[in-house]
Amino acid sequence: MNLEFIQALDDIEKDKGISKDVLLEAIETALVSAYKKDFGSKDNVRIEISAEAGEVKVFSRKEVVEDVENENSEISLTEAEGIDSKYTLGDIVEIEVTPANFGRIAAQTAKQVVMQRIREAERDVIFDQYKEKEDELITGTIQRFHNDNILIDMGKTEALLPPSEQIAGERYEIGERIKLYVVEVSTTNKGPRILVSRTHPGLLKRLFEIEVPEIFQGLVEIKAVAREAGQRSKMAVSSSDTQVDPVGACVGPKGMRVQAVVNQLNNEKIDIVKWDDDPEVFVGNALNPAEVVSVDINKSDKIAEVVVPDFQLSLAIGKEGQNARLAAKLTGWKVDIKKESEIEAEPDNLEEIEANASELKANLEKFEEEAEAAEEISETVNPDDDVEEATEDLIEEMSEEVEELEKNTKEN
Structure with a gap:
């Protein structure tokens, strides 16, 4: 590692926004692992990088003790006093153990760490950039197909259009530019994952926001969208200005505005209704x-x-x-x-029929009670079979009439 490398870190800090101190700290941590791996050391070591000259030094750190039990992390008081008489029990002694060829290893390791940090920073920038575009409309170029998935070139990264978000029957060709709705942006080990859609109701909404100036101005509002992608959609709109027809504004002169959206959605039929x-x-x-x-x-x-x-x-x-x-x-x-x-x-006098049926039923119950009483009397005073038979016929006739009325009421 040399002075040019340190100057390069200054340039990275300016261009990529990655702190030089953060990079140096990461390099030092990586060099500790590289030292222990390449030189088989079990010592507790510290790496020091000179920010001015780029010089790298390795120090073995040991605690001053009375009796040494672990030579990798401890040093006797007598040996410590031989280095410097000021050391006492419990102090930490640092002894430089920089290998002769450690500069080459340090430079190689530092380069790997810096490149890794740059990639991570770029991923973070891309993630932050597209995270802000969730629920928004973007334009991308179809780059390639992977199984049934479509990978969209977004410039600095790729977006994923899975089968579930593709319009049935719509043909996609490599190199074609299409408009997409950003459903979700998440982080993975390989960088940000951008999930886009052609079927989401939000895509219809965003396309109309582009085509209809009144929506952008806030005069017309899209209140609700229902969509069966590639076939038909319905959109409800309202206006904050009584002089602006929300449906007419979205349809446009000679249907030009709605047709522009239809052309973007594989000729999907769109019904615009008033909220x-x-x-x-x-x-x-x-x-x-x-x-x-x-x-x-x-x-x-x-x-x-x-x-x-x-x-x-x-x-x-x-x-x-x-x-x-x-x-x-x-x-x-x-x-x-x-x-x-x-x-x-259905009859208009349904309530009247129900009332008449209830009244007739009540009269029938009353008549049955009176007939029973009359029958008891007739049994004690020379009963007349003709009268009794007539009474029974009348009760049966009234019961049938009540049943017929109840049947008609239920049917209606």
Whole structure:
């Protein structure tokens, strides 16, 4: 090690931001291990590096004791006084044991330590740089394929696009530049690990933030996103300015803004709907493009019962239930869709029927009690079979009427 090496440490401190003192401390620690390994020493040693000249010295450190039990770490008082009469019991004596060819070993070890520290510092810089970009949009170049994973060149490092984050049916080619959503940045033994996605709902949100100036200005806000990547998405937006139509702002003139996002997402269909604090209105909007007749909210079960025209039922549900499913994800409500004809078939006087059934049932119970009393009297006073038979027929007829009313009530 020489003066040029020390000057190089000064340059590294300026360029890489790694403290010179930290580097020297790391080199000293590494040289202790190198000395013990190469020279088979078991002594307790200390390395001293001159920050001015770059000179390296090795000192064996021993404690002054009365009787020496371990020659690697202890020295007798008599021997210590032979070195310097000021030593007393318990003092630490340092004896220089620098090998003749230790300079070459020191230079080699120092170089390895410095290179390692530089790599670690660069990894830390990259980690800090991309950690700030979590939940943000980045652009990278497809570098290579590894199994089903895609490695993205980010300039100073690589990002990982696993199969689970790739859009089904989307083709990827080496050298192609694509926009990605940063899901997570973590540290590993090999450096920072950057996980990116093409399927995350956040990607849709960030793309619209780029295309729609009103979102950047804070006039339009994206309130919720539901996505089935590569097929269809729904996005709810609101406006802080009554003069700004949030849906129109996101669609853009002649649909240019939304089309720009669609082109970035493998022609994924995107429904933009207006957000509303009223869940009935919001659920109705979320089922766009289907028309909605009415929405009934069941807050306890978190269910929205939606009525649509008969000819709009398939549109409201969507292919394989996709439209209803995305509306449920977007709103957070379970959506139950019925066609209008089913609701119209239900009687409007259901409450009246129920009341009449209850009243008739009460009258029947009262009549049965009076009939029983009359029957007891007729048994003691020459019973008339015709009267008794007529009474039984009347009771049976009234019971059947009550049962019919109860049946109709349950069906409706």
